[in-house]
Amino acid sequence: MQRIHTMPFGAEVTAEGVRFSLWAPTARDARLVVDGTDHAMELHEGGWFRLTTPMIDAGKRYGYRINGNLVVPDPASRFQPDDVHGLSSVIDPRSFEWSDRSWKGRPWEETILYEVHVGTATPEGTYTGLMKKLDYLRDLGVTAIELMPLAEFPGRRNWGYDGVLPFAPDASYGSPDDLKRLIDHAHSLDLMMFLDVVYNHFGPSGNYLHSYAKSFFTERHPTPWGAGINIDGEGSRIVRDFFIHNALYWLEEYHFDGLRFDAVHAIVDDSKPHFLEELPTRIRESIPDRQVHLVLENEANQARWLERKDGGRPRLHTAQWADDVHNSWHSLLTGENEGYYEDYADRPLERLGRALAEGFAYQGDPSAHKPGIIRGEPSAHLPPTAFVSFLQNHDQVGNRAFGERLSHLITSDRLALARAIFLLSPQIPMLFMGEEWSASSPFQFFVDFETEPDLAKAVREGRRSEFKHFKAFADADMAQRIPDPTERSTFERSKIDWAEKERSPHQGVLSETRRLLKLRRDEILPLLSREYQGSHYAASQEGILEVIWSFFEENLRLVANVGNQSASIDLSNKSRVIWTNASLPSERDHFSLEPWEGLILKEASA
Template sequence: MRRVHSMPFGAEITPNGVRFSLWAPTAQDVRLLLDDAELPMTAGDDGWYCLVSQDAHAGSRYGYKIDGNLVVPDPASRFQPDDVHGLSLVVTPNKYQWSDTSWTGRPWEETVLYEVHVGTATPEGTYAGLMARLEDLRDLGITAIELMPIGEFPGRRNWGYDGVLSYAPDAAYGSPDDLKRLVECAHALGIMVFLDVVYNHFGPSGNYLHAYAKTFFTDRHPTPWGAGINVDGEGSRNVRDFFFHNALYWLEEFHFDGLRFDAVHAIVDDGRPHFIEELANRIREAIPDRHIHLVLENEANQARWLGRDSKGQPTLHTAQWADDIHNSWHALLTGEDEGYYEDYANRPLEHLGRALAEGFAYQGDPSPHKDGVVRGEPSGHLAPAAFVSFLQNHDQVGNRAFGERLSHLIPPKRLALAQGIFLLSPHIPLIFMGEEWAASTPFQFFVDFESEPDLARAVREGRRGEFKRFKAFTDPEMSQRIPDPTERATFERSKIDWSEASQSPHQEVLAQTRHLLDLRQTEIVPLLKSQYRGSNYTISPEKSLDVTWTFSAGTLRLLANFGDRLVSGTTNETIRVLWSSESAGIADEGLQLPPWSAIVMKRTYA
């Protein structure tokens, strides 16, 4: 099978030659640079410039000369061999012969996500290198990998959120065909592949849209990265389509199973339908016959995008990253109270209980961190599978000054307690690469702006400036210890070391992760596939937490003691113990929960 996503943007091979198409509504003159030729392009309606060339072929280099002097790559380039400022490459996407013709994905309820940064996940830092680790992940119990953004970014190393060419898999990781091989190999092992995509901004280097499509942006909706994306003003139809086609391109041409949409709260849309709504509808209509999973990152906690139909299937988006669950856990486990943890530090257990039971801790409540701004919508009606839960991810690890993992911050017993509850809760779990064995390596913030020293200096100083509001970095000398994100050594330190997974104490953590994921597939997933009937939670004055989730197939109950005294009690004999942390359990004298311990139980309905 051959797969191609047809779109009005970019270079497309047709029976009559290669069609080049650029939307440049604010340019006066556009010429196609094709190999050694310069060809005038005719302006059409609504700012489109098109040309069909019989001299172009797969492998041709091309770009666009704007108003006689500026040469830019194709914003819809399928591949950039020479980075964001170089010429684009004509690609023949239907040349790749797919063998996964019977693959239609996996049900959402079976999902166990594994977040991966391709460049630091293996020594090679490539799609091929990651492909070699897929069997290990399959054997662990991972059912889906989620790649951090791979759209072409400046230089050879980047988290991916500085990407500027959204259609081009970054050349630092391999070719487009290498990426397709990774997806195909994952499918052969029963593993889904998700991609993190960024539709709220472009990076600071290599974005030329301002030069010829000023209406791509708008000053009406400023963002932390500058002018907002114009999704609701004049010319916004083409802007919206640029991103809608991008989503379909990854899902169709590269056969991805799902997308994670970065920071959609930064996409401001005063029109109707909202960008978020139309995005999901376009995807659902275009691909009705596969399991396609759409996940939001949305600080606004808008439950409106996560609704289900009468059969329990998502009508728009499948789930949202549950930052509230993570942030509550982190404040409870570490005691940290600065930055966004300020919203959780005053009552971490209460926030955790509500988030575990209902998905959002903030459901229309004022945020202390945001000076009392009300955040969130009621979410108690949503099934737990509408939320992706995690103890760690690239943000909460990498945005720390030194990139420490949770295993660097808390004792192993507390980490094991949190891990057990996290992986056996009915939300969809996400594991950050290396977390499964408590990797010793940090994950630090890194970029590559070696060819732009002024930008590199600004990023270096900006990174250190971000932490001046934290008590630990008010001393300038301490601030200077923050790793330089522009140095290659920062990137190298962030590469995980797979060999340590077979060494103590990492191998014991890995064995526990594997055990918990086995339990999840056999005991939790069948509940998630049945109808959700609601949840409730209570918190005692002694700091014990009791959460119950009810499904048509059974009940899941968590009892946890976060206080400093033993908690004793009785429990129903029909409830079976699935897992208990060290020293917790049910003995002759009844339920016994020492300080900082937990037990997870299940009751199955006939």
């Protein structure tokens, strides 16, 4: 079976030959360049340059000469064998034979995500290397792999958020067919595949759109990375379609099961419908016969994008990363109160309770970290599955100065309690690669600007400057200890050591994670298909947290003691403990929890 997403951009193999299409509204002239020879392209209305020729085959390298001078890659290139500044390669998607014809995906409530950076997840750092780990992940209990961004980025190592050619899976990880083989094999193992995509900015090197499509950007909506993407001004229809087609391309041509949209709070749209409404609407209209899951990262906590239809199905987006859950946990577990943890350190247990029960801790509340900013919208009406919960991810680990994992920062008993609550709560859980065995390797920030020394210097100095307002790095000598993101050794330190999962203490953590994921499948998953009826929470000054999620005919109840004294907990006759790290009670209606002990139980609803 072959798959192709047809789009107005890029190079497409047709019966008449290869059709090349470039939107260059601010260029005087554009010519196709193949084998050093220029080929005239016809200018069409709206700034489109097009040419169809039977003289070029799949695999050929090509570029576009702009205004008789600069040669640029195709902005919709399907593959960049020679990095972001090199020529593009003509790809015929029909040359790959898929074997997953019957694959329709899996229901969202079954999702257990595993976030992966392809370059550091295996010794090979490739799609093929990751494919060898899929059987292990399936047996662990994972049901979905989420790949950090793959769009072609400068150099050989990068987190992926510096991508500049969003249709080209980065060549440092392998070929397009290698990526398709990974996805095809995942589906054969009943694993979903998700991709993180970035529609809020382009990276600092290799973005040539300014030279021929200035209207792709706007100064009206500046971002932390420069001029904003023009999705609501003159010429924005083409820009919007560029990203909508990109989403459909990954879902159709590569058969991904879901997308995670990076930092959508940085996508400013004053038009109607808002881009965050049009995007999922177009996707769901185009792919009506598959389970497709769309996940947001949205610091603004806008519940409007997560609303449900009758029957609980998402109207637009499926879920949002629950940063409030993570940030509350982190502040509670570590006591850290700098940076964005300032918003959680004042009442971490209360904020955790609200986030676990209602999704957002900030629902129209003022931010201490950003004075004058009101964050969030009411979210208590949304089901827990509208939120992806995590204790760690690439951001929360990698954006630390030294990339420490949570297991490097807190005691094992605290982490064990948090792990159990995280995996057995009704939100959709996400593990960060290696978290399941408390991997010893850090995950540090790394880039490769070896051929651009000025940019490398700016990134190096900028990274150290980021932390100067933290007490630990106020001293210049301390700041110099922060790993250099441009050094290859920083990347190598971030690679996972798979052998350690067979050794103590990692082996014990892995065994417990596996047990908890089985418990989730057996005890939590059946609840998630029932009608959700609401929740409530309570956090006491003594450090007792209680959360109750109500489903049709049954409640899920969490009680945890994070205080300094033992606590007595009353149980009803209708309750059944499904997990605890405390001693079993001698009396059925009485339970004593020592500090950092908890229990999760099911109770028949009244």
